[in-house]
Amino acid sequence: MPRLRSALILPVLALAGCATGPGLQSRMAAYIGAPEAKLVQEMGVPDKQIAVNGVQYLAYDRVRQQVLANSFAMGGFGPFWGPYYGGFYAPLPQNVQVWSCEITFAVQDGKVSGFTLKGNDCD
Numbered sequence: 001m002p003r004l005r006s007a008l009i010l011p012v013l014a015l016a017g018c019a020t021g022p023g024l025q026s027r028m029a030a031y032i033g034a035p036e037a038k039l040v041q042e043m044g045v046p047d048k049q050i051a052v053n054g055v056q057y058l059a060y061d062r063v064r065q066q067v068l069a070n071s072f073a074m075g076g077f078g079p080f081w082g083p084y085y086g087g088f089y090a091p092l093p094q095n096v097q098v099w100s101c102e103i104t105f106a107v108q109d110g111k112v113s114g115f116t117l118k119g120n121d122c123d
Contacts (some may be wrong), residue, residue: 024122028103031112039105039112056107061100062121068095 021027033041039058040046046058099121106114 010035024101024103024117028105028115029116031105032114034112036110036112037108054108055113058107059102059104059106061102062098062119063098064121065099066097068097 036056036058043060047061048056048057048059099119101117101119101122103122104116104118105112
């Protein structure tokens with residue numbers, strides 16, 4: 001019986017380790033109907049804001065970057081290549097990956113009425 005129990009529990013524990021929390025879409029949807037003060041209290045001061053036709057738009061920018069490993073091009077003269085045989089190492093341009101998401105909330109009558117997500121990192 002103990003063997004059967006551990007055979008059933010181990011796969012459940014393995015799957016539980018893969019579980020993630022709610023996505024960005026559902027976390028932001030929780031603000032719909034909330035007062036603007038709660039939004040600013042929890043999200044912070046917006047990066048941009050504008051009022052159009054009685055609707056206040058508050059935008060938050062999430063940006064992260066990763067510099068990928070720099071590589072080198074090897075060059076030189078003659079049959080030998082490398083720094084000790086008259087050659088040189090020339091660094092290649094860095095490869096920078098940028099992920100971003102702009103979250104824009106619409107606020108009417110002091111309450112969040114909707115939001116939009118725009119970018120390549122809005123999951």
